[in-house]
Amino acid sequence: MKVIVCVKHVPDTAATIKVKDDTGYEDGSVKFIPNPYDEFGIEEAVRIVEKEGGEVVILTVGRTAAVSTIRSALAMGANRAILVKTDNQFLDSSLTAQAMKAAMEQDGLPDLIFTGKSAVDTETFQTPYRLAKSLGLPMVNEVSNLTLNGAQAVARCDIGGGQKRVIELGLPGVIGATKGLNIPRYPKLPDIMKAKKKEIKEIDLADVGIDAASSRVVIEKLEIVPERSGATMLEGSLDEQVEELIRVLKEDEKVIL
């Protein structure tokens, strides 16, 4: 079985982001990681291939620096990787999906595709849907449990309020992974060493016929959201503190009735 996992190279959520030239950000000093939701997809793919045989291929669309993220994914047990290179910090969802499709067609279409449920940098929540549509495949997102049964799969998806829906789909298909699907492994040193020797094939975005300038979503401006500057601490006895809190929330902030 061939499984492709789409992995995005994103700034660590703990990183401080500094805006550069209004529409970009300083990325030299920022720590990057594999998109956290994608790790659930990597783990699931590796477990499936450990059981059923085959290979796990990591597919990343990103800058050259994304090699560090790819190595992390390879250390978790993936076999090899493809990097579609772009200089763009914010390649839009549609073009990213087109790049993934082209890379998959070049490499040979897989039996199963994993992505994360969304990316923590741009939070656009659509790339895997566009990829699935372009390949004519089913797409199921926010999957916290997956059972494969030959050419069929059953996915349990979180839909809010603790509700879940169970969806059947035919394979190949695209699965958007979320927490609950598994617990991603921490690679051990030998796995990290081994990952350094694994193949990463690099392709330029232009070589798959995509023009990054053709994006239909344009960033006009990025602005830092100011941090709250520290709390107003309530004072007095416990009764006084709680009464003052309720008064403030009702009368000053007007957030409760």
Next chain:
Amino acid sequence: MSKTGVLIEIENNAVKASSLGAMTAAADSEVYALVVNADAGAVKDTLAKYGADTIVDIQGDLSTSPDLLAEALVAIIKEYALDSLLGTASAIGKDVFARVAAIMDEPLVSDVMGVNIAAHTVRKSHFSGKIMATLKVDAAVFLCTLRPNVIEPEPAPAAGNMVTFKVDIADPGLTKITEVQKGDSSKLDLTEAPVIVTGGRAINAAENFAMLDACAAKLGAAVGASRAAVDAGYAPHSMQVGQTGKTVSPKLYVACGVSGAVQHFAGMKTSKVIVAINEDKHAPIFGKCDYGIIGDIFDVVPKLTEKL
């Protein structure tokens, strides 16, 4: 005047506040309220009161496949020549809008915090609330989902003319919903709740969430949990707020015994007012919230519940 469709979400026979807020966002256009898998007649008056010029009663069972629902919405956009389609960034809303965008090959802006429909511009979070991005899209049909609680619904009485749309579309047959497992119906959905009370590691046991449930009931709030509380087994993952959990944006967020890790803030930073209760006066959360009480949550929360 441009035409904007609003996908209406209904829960417990009432229109969700976030759907009414989406109609408020569309007030400068002719509003088509799209009612699916529900009795449109029962919500007609509410929809008219909040600005629906036309109410489209979509007849046919669209609950069997998210792809079928998406195909129906594409057909409705064409039928009524809609210029835009707005919805709520709920789990189901985000999912179906992504499918519509993929079918139509149109841009989609998801989970936005502000929108100018005429200009095709939005404001939305990047990097878990650390950056606000202004985006402009080049779209023939403008597709957008709004983060719950960011637009306050305002009454704007309109005609509310009822029309019916009969779905006559073949299911693409890609996905089939075989079962919907209900959560605890007495509990509100976290992502859309106007008030959230969250328990952190200090809650110390699953049964102690009953204390937060009691407080939440007085506040009309949903109950959430920090990653530390989920990983300790005190609460299910469906209650987790933060990175690898839910992103929420309530009017009021009350963090009880939550230390305030960056990953937690990634999921609730855009809340309007954040209150923290923690016995550790050095807890990082006090540096990033609006109001703080230093004290044991087992003293403070019951007192709060009593006085509300």
